[in-house]
Amino acid sequence: MAEKGRFAPSPSGRMHLGNLFSCLLAWLDARAAGGTVLLRIEDLDRGRCREEHARQAAEDLRWLGLDWDEGYEAGGGEGPYLQSRRTELYEAAFQRLREAGLVYPCWCSRSQRLAASAPHLGEHRDKGACPCRAFTEEERGLHASQRPPAWKAAVPHRSVAFTDLFQGPQSFDLAEDCGDFVVRRSDGIFGYQLAVTVDDALMGVTRVVRGRDLLDSAARQIWLMESLGFPPPRYGHVPLLLSADGRRLSKRDRDLDVGLLRAEKRPEEVVGWLGTMAGLCPPGTACTASELLPAFRTHELPRTDIYVPRMGGYEEMMP
Numbered sequence: 001m002a003e004k005g006r007f008a009p010s011p012s013g014r015m016h017l018g019n020l021f022s023c024l025l026a027w028l029d030a031r032a033a034g035g036t037v038l039l040r041i042e043d044l045d046r047g048r049c050r051e052e053h054a055r056q057a058a059e060d061l062r063w064l065g066l067d068w069d070e071g072y073e074a075g076g077g078e079g080p081y082l083q084s085r086r087t088e089l090y091e092a093a094f095q096r097l098r099e100a101g102l103v104y105p106c107w108c109s110r111s112q113r114l115a116a117s118a119p120h121l122g123e124h125r126d127k128g129a130c131p132c133r134a135f136t137e138e139e140r141g142l143h144a145s146q147r148p149p150a151w152k153a154a155v156p157h158r159s160v161a162f163t164d165l166f167q168g169p170q171s172f173d174l175a176e177d178c179g180d181f182v183v184r185r186s187d188g189i190f191g192y193q194l195a196v197t198v199d200d201a202l203m204g205v206t207r208v209v210r211g212r213d214l215l216d217s218a219a220r221q222i223w224l225m226e227s228l229g230f231p232p233p234r235y236g237h238v239p240l241l242l243s244a245d246g247r248r249l250s251k252r253d254r255d256l257d258v259g260l261l262r263a264e265k266r267p268e269e270v271v272g273w274l275g276t277m278a279g280l281c282p283p284g285t286a287c288t289a290s291e292l293l294p295a296f297r298t299h300e301l302p303r304t305d306i307y308v309p310r311m312g313g314y315e316e317m318m319p
Contacts, residue, residue, distance in 0.1 A: 003035025005207040007061065007068065008196065010042045011053030015060055017256040017274075017308065018211070018241040018248065024274050025238050026209035027066045027289060028296045029165065038203060039071035041082045044195055054082070060258040064267050065289050078203045083195050090190040093198045093228055094183060097153070102227055103183055105140055105149035106132040129154065129180050151184040153193075153224070160219040165209065165236030165298045172219035181220060197221045201230035209236040212305065213248070236298060240305045241277070248305075256308070277306050 007023050009015060015023075030037045039058065043049035058073050070077040080086060097103045108130050133154060135143070143149065155174040164170050172178055182191040200208060200221075208218075218235040225232040240248045261270055271292070272285035279302060280295045281287060 001204075001206060003030060003033040003206050004204050005030025005033075005035055005037050005209060006071075006200070006203070006205050007037065007039045007066070008042050008199075008210070009054075009057045010045070011050055011057060012045060012048040013053060014257040014259050015057055016258070017261065020060075020064060020258065020261075020270070021241055021274050021277065022209065022211050022238055023061060023066055024064070024271065024289060024292075025236075025278065025301070026207075028292060029209050029236060029298060030207055031290075032293055032296045033207065035207065036069040037067070038077060038205070039068040039074065039081065040199060040203070041072050042192075042196070043082055043084045044189060044192065046084065046189070049084075060262070063258075063262060064271060083199065086195070086199065087190070089198055089202065090184075090195055093194060094151070094190065096228060097183065097194075097224075098151075100227065102154055103151045104133050104154050105135075105144070106130055106152045106180075106182075107143045107147065107149050108132060129175070133180065148186045150182050150186045152180040153183050153220070155180055155220075155223065158223075160222050162218060162222060162232075162235060164215070164218070165207070165234060166239075166301055167212070167215060167237050167303055170215065170218070172216055174219060174223055178216055178220050193217060193220050194224065197224040197228070197230075200233055201225060201228065206233045207236065208233050209238060211240055212237040213240060239302050242305050242307050277308070278302065 005026050007026060009019060009023075027037055039061070041054045041057070043054065054072065061068075068074055071079070072081040094103070130152065132143075132149075133152070140149075155178060157173065157175040159171055159173050161169070161171040181193055183194040184190050199205075215237045218237070221235075222232045242248055266286065268286040268288060271289055272281060272287050275281040275285060275287065275292045275295075276283050279300065280292045
């Protein structure tokens, strides 16, 4: 099977340096493997996502010199490439899980449930099974008469092991380390874990490169892939970029967003800066993404999070 990687930004704001770091390494990984790249827009959160942000993300990737062969604004393949237009596909997968007895209705409050969006390091985890999993049919009927439920995956006590492209051998107990997780919210919006699993499978993605905060999501998605009859891709989780005070960079705080970068720097300078943090080139290098390919080796890249070094005045540009 031909190798295929992907970019999957969420259009909830302007991308920041950490997003570009992940995208660059995803592009390098796919191209070094002789594969193609697709661009998918993950706009499940309709309250925060905007079409203009999706268009801006595509333009910012092009500015950085990262191209793609299929997907948003390119067509081809197994589109559409906006998750908001793929609801029927998620519904079909959800029904297969339901028929197999792998999901159950949950009436826990929002604070008790996993968020449907991508989880982050340090967030509260609803590990293990919630009380709703043990409800009788009578109890479920009583709750259903009051409000609609969310639906959770009923994960087994089972170890999922895989070798991460960047982090090396990994093993997670689904019940102990991950816990039951939301596959469809009470408002009908499908959860992140189910949506990306279905998308990666149906789009033929073989290599998933993303931030280290999603490392345990790989175990969930491998289990979902197997439950739905799909072969899982290879996963690679890259270090997070941290600000000087130890925060992970975020869209919310506009940490080194691409608008600031584009106003002050050439794309080759930004690529070189990212390449330096990945150990692919010496400080002060200005280069294109293609020029980093000869030095790219997944097993030689850093595994731990990276503090963003100074780059010509960017410390003053941070909020």
